[in-house]
Amino acid sequence: MSLLRLGTCAFTAPGWPGSFYPKGLSSKDFLRFYAEEFSTVELDVTWYRTPTPEMIAAWYDKTPPRFAFAAKVPQTITHDKVLEGCGREMREFLAAMRGLREKLGPLLLQFPHFPREYFATLTQFLAVLEPFLDALPRDLKFAVEVRNETWANQRLLDALRARNVAFAWTDRVGMIAPKQFAANVDPITADFAYIRWLGDRKGIEAITKSWDRTVVDRSADIAEWGELLTEVRRREIAVYGYVNNHYGGHAPDTVRALLDLVAPDQRMPRPKRYEQASLF
Numbered sequence: 256m257s258l259l260r261l262g263t264c265a266f267t268a269p270g271w272p273g274s275f276y277p278k279g280l281s282s283k284d285f286l287r288f289y290a291e292e293f294s295t296v297e298l299d300v301t302w303y304r305t306p307t308p309e310m311i312a313a314w315y316d317k318t319p320p321r322f323a324f325a326a327k328v329p330q331t332i333t334h335d336k337v338l339e340g341c342g343r344e345m346r347e348f349l350a351a352m353r354g355l356r357e358k359l360g361p362l363l364l365q366f367p368h369f370p371r372e373y374f375a376t377l378t379q380f381l382a383v384l385e386p387f388l389d390a391l392p393r394d395l396k397f398a399v400e401v402r403n404e405t406w407a408n409q410r411l412l413d414a415l416r417a418r419n420v421a422f423a424w425t426d427r428v429g430m431i432a433p434k435q436f437a438a439n440v441d442p443i444t445a446d447f448a449y450i451r452w453l454g455d456r457k458g459i460e461a462i463t464k465s466w467d468r469t470v471v472d473r474s475a476d477i478a479e480w481g482e483l484l485t486e487v488r489r490r491e492i493a494v495y496g497y498v499n500n501h502y503g504g505h506a507p508d509t510v511r512a513l514l515d516l517v518a519p520d521q522r523m524p525r526p527k528r529y530e531q532a533s534l535f
Contacts, residue, residue, distance in 0.1 A: 258493040259484070259518050260295040260323055260360070263506040264451070270467030275507045287317045292523045293510060295323040295360060297451075297497040302327035302365070305347055311354035323360035325449075325495055326352060333366055337373075338387040349392065361396040361449055361495055363423060368402040377406045381414055388418045398423045398449035404430050409440055416444040426476065426502070427453035434479050437486075447493040452480075452509060454502035463504055470504035477509070481516040488517075 266289040272278065276285055289296065300306065314324060329348055332341045352359055374380040384399070391397055399415055400423035401407060407422075407430065415422050422444045426433050436442060454471070462470050487494055496513070498506040514522040
């Protein structure tokens with residue numbers, strides 16, 4: 256079976272102190288603690304701004320060998336300028352992220368749902384996306400996420416596959432159900448797979464915004480994903496996957512459930528020194 260790295264979207268969230276993180280643990284130790292259980296994380300903070308050299312150095316120093324950081328490309332590039340006239344910002348971002356050295360994983364270009372008055376068709380979007388991807392350095396990994404359901408089709412997948420860019424395969428409301436999607440097309444477009452479990456943000460926030468426990472039963476979905484992940488790994492494709500709290504309510508629990516199902520040998524238990532820590 257191929258490499259499997261599963262983690263969460265960000266390593267901090269409201270409600271995690273006292274549930275995932277032991278009560279009283281200093282926030283400066285969160286990442287160190289996180290990396291003792293999970294082998295990767297998707298950085299959300301980079302969507303807001305390019306990290307400083309000090310932030311990069313701290314992330315590197317607090318994680319063990321073979322840990323991997325995925326990161327969102329800043330919103331200035333994907334949302335504000337939509338890939339146009341952002342060469343300087345992209346160069347600065349890539350230069351900063353290279354500071355993670357061998358721990359740098361895929362970089363995600365997460366796009367919003369574009370209204371028709373912005374891009375009337377996928378063809379119009381690709382006219383902007385393809386030249387941008389062609390200019391990216393070949394030694395780094397990139398993934399592309401679209402949120403226009405009809406754009407997740409063979410035309411987009413072919414464009415990404417031709418450039419060894421991963422299609423960000425998402426499990427979220429508004430997109431084609433994962434099993435149905437995989438039955439119609441091959442979602443793997445690079446020498447690695449990039450998967451995001453995002454769920455229904457509006458629906459789950461009507462139930463909770465604390466993220467300290469699972470509030471949506473995702474066992475059936477996780478069972479389906481177990482089959483899909485196993486199929487991908489049999490192809491010797493490395494998998495990077497990240498769970499958002501909006502998927503089930505408490506992302507660490509979802510990651511654990513996925514690992515227990517598809518790679519129990521990679522499931523790292525809570526460090527012994529925390530086993531008896533008060534969580535409430």
